[in-house]
Amino acid sequence: MSDKIKQLAPQIWSEIQKANHILLCCHVRPDLDSVGSNLAMKLTLDSLGKQSTLISGDDPPLDSVKFLKSFEEIESRSFPQTELQDYDLFISIDISAPSQITRQTELRFPIGIKTINIDHHKTNISFGDINLVENKMISSSEMAYQLIYQNNPELINSDIATCLFVGIWGDSGGFKFEGTTSETFATASDLVKRGAESWQSVSKLTQIGFKNILVFGKTLSLAQNYFNGGVVITKIPLSYFLEQDITGEKVSDTKNTVAFFLSQCTEAVITAVIYEYEPRRINISLRSNNPNKFLDVTKIATAFAVGGGHARAAGAKIENSTVDEAEKEILKTIQKIYPDLGQP
Template identity: 35%
Template sequence: MHFSKVTTKSAKIILDSIKKSKNILLHLHPSPDGDSVGSTLAMYHFLKNIGKKVTLIKGDSSLPQYLSSLPGFQKISKKNFFQIDLNKFDLFLILDASSKSRISQTQKIIFPKKLITIVIDHHPFEGKFTDISLTNTSSSATCQLVYKLFQEWKAKITPKIAINLFIGIFHDTGGFKYFPMDYNSFNIISKLSKICPNFTDYIFEMENNNKPEEIFFKALALNSLKMYFKNNVVISALSLKKLQKNKLQHANKSNISNILKSVTGWNIGICIVEVEPNLCNLSMRTRDSKKYDLSKIATALGGGGHPTAAGAQVKKSLPQVKKLLLKTIQSLHPSLGQP
């Protein structure tokens, strides 16, 4: 059963499934961002408030510490999808993930027959893989869809819920800069800010949470730049060997791709980090999403995202990933010419 927007009917069907469930699973998608964490934590607080037993797992990736000030962050279990027993759950709420690859990319996912699965997301619908799906690409963030569901359910939006939704929308729109941020989104933000008036404290913590290692990571990443397609595409690529040599962990890749995107003339900025042998994470940003839809590039690589910002995790060596990436860009955007 698929719905393309929040209506009284779609909201009721989802709420009925929640009410019938006793033990509910939530998760974060690979390389979780503000919308993944915010929407999931908001739902976590709602479910706990109505007396449900809830388990929230981190999934494939390490937790994004720049979001550690969000209420409920410490409740996230440091387990991945295959370290839990799915048979213990009767409902799996899948937020901000529109395909099985956005649940986990480590193994094949098989749901137990008795497990009810529901997707709530604002990424493009990639086909039915759950019992119920609610996807709406005109929504600025999954947090916006969750807010609308709470409104339909007449749920009390507490300060803990409000700030998680606020930060999710703020983060996924690049600080209210990216489409489809519109008057509806600002209307919701206005209401959330009244419930949690100290929202600026959370924004400050999110944007000023760097550790010294992250600054050194940024320096290393910016020192590895190479330009392609007549300087239209700029790539920062860091090998695991280089990270280990400099005693660094992989940090927030989106910070690097955002910096690259900010340069006039560099239309696509990409950061690739080899996080394990034969496993690379990619973050992509563009200045011109109408001309360069990054979600299509990411999807071709097994990832996902939006036209403006997207990412992927690829099980190949760094040289192989770069080669595949350049080939994919050339295939989708032949007007760019040769790399």
């Protein structure tokens, strides 16, 4: 159990107890950890009789986790569309900075209501009134588990356990990423004991549609290596998705599958998937998964105006660009940050 969580848990639960209406929000382009940890917290608050609202944020909630309890209660609206005067506490989970809450406007904290910041990203800027940041943990869902456990272990029923398991599984890369510890496995084990639908959830989350497979195959076939094979990059222009009528969350699903397989390349120390999710709006997914040589990809991601993440898995966004232009920027940035890799 984290000493920091032990220290701050009483203060956090005290603020929750005092609050009348609590706001929760998924981060921009929410992943499994974002949805899982926030849904688990909402279910916990519900069981305590606290009024709470979970909003999707800028982007729609992930359809792939619609099997999770209370998924349908996630309200599809952004943070700027929310009347903050209706709330007296904002619990920000799995969000490293205000730019991850919304990109529709520039948020400046404090925002007029007390904010509890619960996160595991090393790039977290501690923007809350209470900042529970534990970057040695693999996921915010693992943090949420410990926080709820500190209050009352019996609060973690099968529905909450499933949400937390999904979040941990997602951010640990299926328990493969560095940072997955014995405590992570112990947490997962306890969640299964408490009724988490573990294998059932993983089975649902790893399904992929035929159209996604077509884009997946085409994209992998176009992968290129640079820096004497040390960097492998592939690109997915928007046209690839449109050809197969892939939109919304399915775009992210395809990217995640490509990013996973690309990261398994034995020669590469850095892999990148550059994809266009809207016209001239580029997302870059970076990985460093080589067990023999590790490079911190957050250094690359944070070189861009919008970027962050973890040492082995990070991302960045580029506006008003093409995938080819973004590739040139990525290569230039990698060469600048890691000159020992040589020439592209």
